Amino acid sequence: MLKITPFKTGLLLSSFFITALLVCAISALFMVPSLEDVMANIWNEEMQFSLKLTLITGVISTILVMGFALPIGYTLSRLDFWGKGVVKTIVNLPVAFPELVLGLCLLLLFGKTPIGKALSAIGLDFVFTRKGVVAAQFFTALPYAIRIMKSTFDYINPRMEFVSRSLGYTQFETFIKVSLPLAGNGILAATVIAFARCIGTFGTVLILAGGSYMKTETLPITLYLNISYGNMGMALTSGIMLVVVSFVAIFIFEKTEAKL
Amino acid sequence: MSFFRVEDMHINLGEFSLKGVSLEFERGEYLTVMGPTGAGKTILLECIIGFYHPEKGRVFLEGRDITDDPPEKRRIGIVYQDYALLPHMDVFKNIEYGLKKTDSNKESRRTKILDMAESLNISHILHRKPTTLSGGEQQRVALSRALVVDPRLLLMDEPLSALDPQTRHTTRALLRQAMRNRDITVLHITHDMDDVWALADKVAIMRDGRIEQHNTLQCVFNRPCNQFIADFVGATVFEGTVLPSSNGHCLIDIEGLVLSSTDHAQHGENIKVALRPENIMVFQQRPDNHSVQNIVEATLEDYYKEGILYHLFFRSGEVRIPAVVTSSAFHELNLERNRSSFLSVNPTNVRIT
Missing domain, CATH: 2.40.50.100 (RNA polymerase II/Efflux pump adaptor protein, barrel-sandwich hybrid domain)
Known part of the structure; x- marks a missing residue:
């Protein structure tokens, strides 16, 4: 039996207090609106648009995020090169940035600079477009995924890769046959976190993509627009949708993680 | 020309370094490398196998300069103290992993694996995952995986030091038998005098990134060239x-x-x-x-x-x-x-x- 000391009591109380507060906050979201209102709002044209756009852009952004997070995470974990510290700091910087500032930076980059103009010339126009939603989500979620992938590769014994090389496999073959399978749980965790960050991105999407009604309107934008109009029903429903999508993502993660 | 030769190898990795290591040995010889922690023994192995490129110096195997070859082209096997088995594969697949690169015939691979498993007494665990094995079993699997591809040179980094004394004793006997049957050339890092007495033809003693003495077992143990080596091999000068x-x-x-x-x-x-x-x-x-x-x-x-x-x-x-x-x-x-x-x-x- 656990002996209760004042120190342990303090630890347990702080944990239970915050957990209870969070449960109350999330429950409030589900308790306040009536089920009929929520069901009616879900089938609303704006909500359908927003949900669809959120899921589509969220999936595309997550795929792109993982496509970059894997090689960058592996590079930061395994390779020593000049300027590694700077690269690490810069790619992690958006974690500490307010989303609005990140959105502003991206708006300036894709709007006014030669890079933005060059991208626009080949059809990659990010300012106030749906592509902008993807770009905003991508840059917001990428550092989180990189951090998880770097830690994941840090935990894989590099000697397994050395042995693979000694047995005739190239560095790339070793990455595919040893590093990636062993990073399975980390990849899954990074994907879920990246997806949750993507669908929940608000400030960056608002500034870069504009948050226009039924054009670049993702669920967080729906929540924001409707709360501005005073339409609490729609705002609460979009909040519920975000929580449900995140919950489903975490649930799938837990189930899949157990199998890996 | 010697079967294997390292010439004036230098590398500085901050914490560990090699400062002009030279050594050579012949085909079929068993060389043990001893030295205190931090002497650069593991770095020496990893430079020989090609995981690190020396800043200066060359590595020759069978008369050919392999310094610039990538590890996958060198046909040098390695066995680590912590086994480094692939946890997502069972024992059979771990042993088969390297063989897939050299033998495309599935049936032939199977025969080789079963023969190897029998000689190292692991036939009964081929279907198991590495995480379910004891230390001795894991080390025998790691050894099988390295030997089954018939390496030109086998490097071992304290392969027995993580085992309990009884398992170490039996694994050492098995190792001696496996090496004798295959006439394989080995470079074995160890801290254990019993490994040296039981297995080695030659001994090299390292200190602070340098080889202090490199000669036959009898010569190094009976004629240590300085007090450091004498202390290391238990003699007095x-x-x-x-x-x-x-x-x-x-x-x-x-x-x-x-x-x-x-x-x-x-x-x-x-x-x-x-x-x-x-x-x-x-x-x-x-x-x-x-x-x-x-x-x-x-x-x-x-x-x-x-x-x-x-x-x-x-x-x-x-x-x-x-x-x-x-x-x-x-x-x-x-x-x-x-x-x-x-x-x-x-x-x-x-x-x-």
Whole structure:
């Protein structure tokens, strides 16, 4: 039996207090609106648009995020090169940035600079477009995924890769046959976190993509627009949708993680 | 030209470095590399296999310069202390992993794996995941995986040190048998003298990124070239002067203690003499047998027990002489601190280094 000391009591109380507060906050979201209102709002044209756009852009952004997070995470974990510290700091910087500032930076980059103009010339126009939603989500979620992938590769014994090389496999073959399978749980965790960050991105999407009604309107934008109009029903429903999508993502993660 | 040669290898990885390592050995030889922690032993292995590129120096295998070859082209196997088995594959697939690169025939691969598994006594665990195996089993799997691809050279980094004494003993015997059957060339890093005695043809001693001595087992253990190596291999080095001699033996004066040696040196030369404690014989009375030479009266200063052996430290004048006797001999000789005994050492065991 656990002996209760004042120190342990303090630890347990702080944990239970915050957990209870969070449960109350999330429950409030589900308790306040009536089920009929929520069901009616879900089938609303704006909500359908927003949900669809959120899921589509969220999936595309997550795929792109993982496509970059894997090689960058592996590079930061395994390779020593000049300027590694700077690269690490810069790619992690958006974690500490307010989303609005990140959105502003991206708006300036894709709007006014030669890079933005060059991208626009080949059809990659990010300012106030749906592509902008993807770009905003991508840059917001990428550092989180990189951090998880770097830690994941840090935990894989590099000697397994050395042995693979000694047995005739190239560095790339070793990455595919040893590093990636062993990073399975980390990849899954990074994907879920990246997806949750993507669908929940608000400030960056608002500034870069504009948050226009039924054009670049993702669920967080729906929540924001409707709360501005005073339409609490729609705002609460979009909040519920975000929580449900995140919950489903975490649930799938837990189930899949157990199998890996 | 030697089968394997490292020439003047330099690398600096911050914490560990190599400062001009050179060594060579022949096909089929078993070289053990010893040295204190941080001496650069593992870095040496990883430079040889190609995980690190030396800043200076070359590596030759079978007469060819392989310094710039990637690890996958070198056909050098490696076995680590922590086994480095792939946890997402079962034992069979771990052993098959390297074989897939050299043998495209599935049935032939299977035959090779089953033969290897039988020789290393792991046939019963082929279907199991590495995480479910004991340390000894994992080490045998790691060894099978390295040997089954028939490497030109096998590198082992303290392969037995993580095992309990009993498993270490049986795995060492299995390792000796596996190496003897295959006539394989091995470079084995170890801290354990038992590994060296049981397996090695040659020994290299490393310190601070350099090879201090590299020679046959007998030479390094009996003629350590300096006090560091002497301490490392459990010998003692004395400084002495060669005296005039009439019987063909070399007489050496070590701070007043005169010993006869079958080695040769010039009269008046200042030399170093190595003695191994197990070559010092201890007597209660002065031996009257004429065949016993180099008899010295000495006082037991100190001793300690290690396993079934007693490590003794005698003093004769200014010279401190270590010796070792079994537990039963210690009691039979009635040894006690500050009591006089007689020591003797055969002139063939008084080695000029």
